[in-house]
Structures are given as structure tokens and as C-alpha cells.
Amino acid sequence: MTTLAQYLNKHSTSAAINDVITTLADVGVTISELLRKGALADIMGEAGNQNVQGEEQKKLDVIANDLLLDALAKNAHCAGVASEELDDATPANNDGSLLVLFDPLDGSSNIDINMAVGTIFSILPYLRQGHTSENSDFLQAGHQQLAAGYLLYGTSTMLALTIADNVIMFSLDPDTNDYVVIEDNVQIDADTSEYAINSSNYRYWHVPMQNYIDELIAGRTGVRGRDFNTRWVAAMVGDVHRILCRGGLFTYPFDTKDINKPGKLRLMYEANPMSLLIERAGGAATDATTRILDIEPNDIHQRVPVVLGSKNEVSYIKNLHMQHDQV
Ligand code: AFP
Numbered sequence: 001m002t003t004l005a006q007y008l009n010k011h012s013t014s015a016a017i018n019d020v021i022t023t024l025a026d027v028g029v030t031i032s033e034l035l036r037k038g039a040l041a042d043i044m045g046e047a048g049n050q051n052v053q054g055e056e057q058k059k060l061d062v063i064a065n066d067l068l069l070d071a072l073a074k075n076a077h078c079a080g081v082a083s084e085e086l087d088d089a090t091p092a093n094n095d096g097s098l099l100v101l102f103d104p105l106d107g108s109s110n111i112d113i114n115m116a117v118g119t120i121f122s123i124l125p126y127l128r129q130g131h132t133s134e135n136s137d138f139l140q141a142g143h144q145q146l147a148a149g150y151l152l153y154g155t156s157t158m159l160a161l162t163i164a165d166n167v168i169m170f171s172l173d174p175d176t177n178d179y180v181v182i183e184d185n186v187q188i189d190a191d192t193s194e195y196a197i198n199s200s201n202y203r204y205w206h207v208p209m210q211n212y213i214d215e216l217i218a219g220r221t222g223v224r225g226r227d228f229n230t231r232w233v234a235a236m237v238g239d240v241h242r243i244l245c246r247g248g249l250f251t252y253p254f255d256t257k258d259i260n261k262p263g264k265l266r267l268m269y270e271a272n273p274m275s276l277l278i279e280r281a282g283g284a285a286t287d288a289t290t291r292i293l294d295i296e297p298n299d300i301h302q303r304v305p306v307v308l309g310s311k312n313e314v315s316y317i318k319n320l321h322m323q324h325d326q327v
Contacts, residue, residue, distance in 0.1 A: 004159070004170055004179040012163050016077035016097050017123060017147050023075045024100075024121050025159060027067050028151040029177050031105075031119065034063065035153045036174075044112050052087040052301060060111050061085055064104035064119065072100055079126035080133030082300045084269055089300060091132045098146070099124040099138055101269040101300075106150075107235020116154040118237030122273040123147040138300050142272035142293035149273065150237045160186070160244060160277060167244065167281045188283040189247040192310040194229045196239040196250040204255035208324040209288070212317055236265065240274050240308070244281055249313040253288060254305040263287070263305035267297055271306050284314035288321045 002010075004025055008018040034041050047057040065085040072078045072092060079096030082089040084103040100123055107117040123146045128137060149161035157172040159179050167186040170179035195216055202210060219227035231248070233239045239250045252265050265271050275285030275292040285292040285308035295304060307317050 002181040002184075004181075007168065007170075007181055007184075008163075014146070014163075017163060019077050020072070020075055020098055020100060020123060021147060021149075021161065021163070023071050023078075024068070024102075024119070024149075025151070025179055027064075027071050028119060028157065028159065029172065030067055031060075031064050031151070032153050032157040032172060032174075034060065035111075035117070038114065051085045053084070057085065058105070058108040058111050060117075061105045061108050068102055068104050068119070079129065080137060082135070082138045082268065084266060084301075089133060089135045089138055091134075094130055094132055097126055097129060099126045099133060101138060101273075103266070103269045106237045106270065107233065110233075110235050116152060116233055116235050116238040116241075118153060118235060118241075119151040120237060120270055120273050121149055122269055122276075135300050138268065139297045141296050142267075142275055145272060145276050145293075148276040150240070150277075152237050152241050154238065154241075158182075158241070160241065162277050162280045165280060167277050169244070186244050186281045188243060188278065188281045189310055190282070190312045192247040192249055192313055193226055194231060194242075194246070194248040195313075196231050196233070196242075196248060198232055198234075198252070199230075201255050201257060204257045205253055206288075206321070206324075208321040209251070209253045209317075211324075212320050236270055236274060240277065243283070243309045244277065247310045249307070249309040249317075251307040251317070252305065253307065261303050263303050265304060265306050267292070267295060267302045267304040268300050271304050274306075275308060278308045282311065283309050284311040285309075286314055286318060289318050 012018050043060045047059045047062045072081050077096045078092045080091050080099050082101040103120040147163045152158045159170040169183040171182050216228040278285045287305045
């Protein structure tokens, strides 16, 4: 039974990264305990204000955000923090070597219905040690990430993490509050017959995505020659976890629903960390045609279409888009 601390000490060469991951995991224990109490902990419902995204904040969005912010501000290795819930990045310790980005509570619309939610995090290098960090310091492509992962508050609390070439899965033991390794080299099958998409947006998608979903629905009666199944957790962290466990395809594609939003998901603290995990587990992640991790960001709240999961299915979608664009 290897704990998170033992795993990091054995496999990670960076004391700074180890320390920040430990801080994030410790806050995860607190958030997990609050969620276990649910309505009894007065965490349900709206906080009564909107975040920078213009979204109604849930009470636990604010609680989780503040817990993470307070803990990271005390971590000497953290030079700054960028959160989905805050307009601008928050400077921390100028001599720190790391920047931390997070979605403190992904899937918060699930809280009040007792469904899975999570915390997604991304760790980037801080390149201006000694100076006060600013938004622009965070604008690094996803392939620059030093580590990434998520906490999934589901039927059990789990931590998925990548610090090197592999993806490790931990489960939280509520009796000891230790995260214990349950899989140290997660791999995703190249093919799948399971997909996740919010199909109510069908009329807003680009034609190639409409054609792709039409083919999956046609199943064995159509060009794909086999039936597909669908799932939708409405929390990216839950859909990505399922893919890491049994393969699959997840997409929140480009849509014309809101001309100011090319996609719903945020590049810096949703798409990038999840794409790093998926690629290191042998999958692929694009915006339909371009590798997510190669996208050069221009804003910490930038949104991006996302197609990720089993690599042959991601490639199939890319080919459909390329063929359509050549017509
Ligand atoms: P919330 O955190 O506002 O619930 O949004 C979650 C999310 O960003 C992502 O985790 C889900 O995959 C996606 O939105 C669900 O979006 P829809 O509610 O449009 O299905």
C-alpha cells in the first residue's frame, strides 16, 4: 500500500512540486469531508454572486476556491495562483518556482443533486522568480506543464496525477486520510464504443461534428458498423475519469450558441490539465484538429473546444473535420 507521500518521494525529483501537490491533496481531504456532510454542512445552493465567467457561483465554489487559495498562499513554492472563480491571478510568494491554476469545483451544477464533482489543477514553471507574478506569467502552452491532475469527489474520493510520463491513480482512505496508489500506469484503449457529449447543443455544432454524432447514433446500421453507448456526467472530471478507467471519447465541441465562446471549457485550468493526463495515458486531445497542449494561450480564462480520449476516435474526428474543410 503506497501512499502519495511515499510515491512522490520515490518518483518525483522536485521537492517543490511534491510540496504543492501535497498541499492540493490536503485541501482535497477537506473538500471531500464537506461534500460527505452535504446539506448538513450548509454547502448547498447559490453563493449569491457571479464569477468572472458570468456564472452563478455555488456556495461550495467559493468555499473550495478560498480553501485552495489560502493553502497555496502559505506554500513557499507557489509564486501565484489562477482560479476559474477569480478575474485575475493572485500573487503568492515571489521566490516560488511554481504557478498553480485550478478549477476549484468542476461540475458545481452537480452539487445540489449529489452527483460527482471535482477539483482540477495544473502546475506551470514560474520564470520570473523574485518578482510579483502577473496574469501574463501564466500564459504558457499546456506542454509546459510540470504536473497536472484532478481530485474526484465521487462514491469515493480519488486523485489522478501525472508528474512524469505516466498517470497514477490514488484512492483516499477516509480512515487515515492517506491517498493510496491503486494504479501506477493508467492506459487508455486506442478504440472505444462509448462517447460523452451534451447532445442538446446539436444544432449549434459545426457540420463535421453533427455528421460524426449521426454516425455514432446510426451504429451498426451505418458506416461505423457497430453500436455506440453514451454517457454525460456534466462534470468534465467525471467523464475524464471514466475514460481513464475504461476508455471513451469526451467532447465539448465548438458551437455557435454564444459567439463570444468558441467552446464552454477553459483552456488553462480544464482542457490543459486534462489533456496532459489523457496524452500520458496513451490517449489524444485536440480542439477537433489542433493538439490542445500546443495552443498558445492569450488569456487565462480563454475557452477552447475539446475532443479527447481514445486516440483512434480523436483521430477519426480530426479527419472528418479536415475532409469537410477541404470540400
Ligand atoms: P459547471 O462547473 O458550471 O457545472 O460546468 C461544468 C463544465 O464546465 C464541465 O465540467 C462539464 O463537462 C460541462 O461544463 C457541462 O456543461 P453542460 O452543463 O452544458 O452540459
